[in-house]
Amino acid sequence: MHDYPPVFVTPIDHKQIKRVLAAAYNQRQKTAPFLDSEMRRAVICDPLPKHVVKPGSLVRYQLNWGPFSPVRELVYPHDFNDPSTQISLLSEIGVALLGLRRGETIPVFVPDKGFEILHVATVVDPEAELRKYSSYQ
Secondary structure, eight states, X not given: OOOOOOEEEOHHHHHHHHHHHHHXXXXXXXXXXXXXXXXXXXXXXXXXXXXXXXXXXXXXXXXXXXXXXXXXXXXXXXXXXXXXXXXXXXXXXXXXXXXXXXXXXXXXXXXXXXXXXXXXXXXXXXXXXXXXXXXXX
C-alpha cells in the first residue's frame, strides 16, 4: 500500500464531485474509477488548509520533475471549454490534482505515457485572494 497525500475537499465540493462522479460512471468515463478512489480517501473539511487545489484554483504542476505547466484553472467538466487555460476535473491530471497541497506529489497514469509523478508547484485560490485584497478597503 502506498502513502498518498490526503485529498482535502469542502463539503460543498464533495457533494458536487459526487454528482460529477455518478454522471461519469453513467457515461462510462475512463477516469471515473480514479475519481471514485480519490473521493474515498477524501478528508472533508471547511475551511480547507492553505494552498489546496480545488475547483476554481489556478495551478502549475510538473510531471516527472520536468518543465512547469502553464497556469491552468481546475474546472468542473460542464465548465471546461479551453484546454490551454483549464484542466477538467475528469481528466487524469485533474483528478490527481484535486485536493492536493502545494509541494505534494502523487503518481498519475497519463495516456500514451504511462505512470508519471505529478508535483503540485503552485496553487492560487482566486476567491481567497479577492477576499484578502478587499479587506484592505
